Amino acid sequence: PNELTKMCIESIKEARETNKVVTIFYPLDVNDNLTWEDSRFIKINGDVLCVTRNITSLVEAKIDLNNALAKLRALVNSIPDPIWVVNRSGTIEESYNTQDDAKHIKNVLSNCCKNIGKAIFDAVERAIDTKEPQQFIYDINAIDKYSYDVRVTYVSYNVALVIVRDVSYLCETKTSIDKATTYIDESSKLVDEIKRMTMKMIVM
Numbered sequence: 791p792n793e794l795t796k797m798c799i800e801s802i803k804e805a806r807e808t809n810k811v812v813t814i815f816y817p818l819d820v821n822d823n824l825t826w827e828d829s830r831f832i833k834i835n836g837d838v839l840c841v842t843r844n845i846t847s848l849v850e851a852k853i854d855l856n857n858a859l860a861k862l863r864a865l866v867n868s869i870p871d872p873i874w875v876v877n878r879s880g881t882i883e884e885s886y887n888t889q890d891d892a893k894h895i896k897n898v899l900s901n902c903c904k905n906i907g908k909a910i911f912d913a914v915e916r917a918i919d920t921k922e923p924q925q926f927i928y929d930i931n932a933i934d935k936y937s938y939d940v941r942v943t944y945v946s947y948n949v950a951l952v953i954v955r956d957v958s959y960l961c962e963t964k965t966s967i968d969k970a971t972t973y974i975d976e977s978s979k980l981v982d983e984i985k986r987m988t989m990k991m992i993v994m
Contacts, residue, residue, distance in 0.1 A: 794818075798829070802838045805831040815845075874898075874952040875945070878918055880911045883949065898952075910952060913942040917950040927957065 794816055801812040812831040817824055826849040829842040866873060866886050875884040880899045898910045906928050913924040924942040939957045942950050 798831075798840070801829070801831045802840075805833045805838050809833050869953070871953050871955045874954075876910070876914050876950055876952050878915065878948050880907070880914070910940060910942070913940065914950045914952065917942045917944045918948065920944075 797814050797816065801814050804810075805812045813828055814831075815826070815828045817826050819825075825844060825846045827842055828845055829840055832839045832841070870887060873886040874882045876882055876898060880897045882896055882898065898907045898914075900907070909926060909928060913926065916922070917924045921944040923944070925940065927937055927939050929937050936956065937958045939955045941953045941955075943953075945951050
């Protein structure tokens with residue numbers, strides 16, 4: 791193609807004038823198949839040597855990787871919960887969906903509440919060592935009681951993914967259900983007792 795010829799002529803000139811390796815990268819349409827190549831121009835003893843290689847597989851691998859990263863990024867952005875990428879030392883390497891007042895957090899041990907930070911740190915270590923997901927719930931008692939579900943997933947030999955979800959409403963619902971169940975059980979016992987006493991009086 792004319793454009794490629796122009797690029798080669800300019801690269802030869804640049805390599806000859808600068809004594810540096812000049813690399814160009816370009817697509818080629820061969821029999822309706824798109825391929826990718828790169829060419830390197832090197833000045834040797836006054837002449838310019840051109841080395842060309844087919845890098846289609848590398849380009850396709852990069853495209854697949856970019857697509858996979860885009861899907862992962864979309865998945866992360868679709869999760870409303872705070873997400874941390876934490877290494878074995880407790881350092882937060884990346885964070886997503888965090889509130890403004892939590893973006894300053896750099897290490898789970900030094901910046902989180904002492905017991906909670908230690909629990910997250912230990913869960914990260916276990917996830918990395920065992921490659922098994924870890925989960926626990928912790929409560930924060932302020933003006934109201936808040937409950938958080940923490941899930942830690944193995945990513946690599948030194949990194950784990952931490953997702954923190956506010957489950958206060960679920961815990962409150964469970965508490966209400968437990969209270970209602972207890973009330974029903976007690977009411978049932980009272981009804982049975984009334985029946986028993988009534989039958990006793992009838993017999994007498």
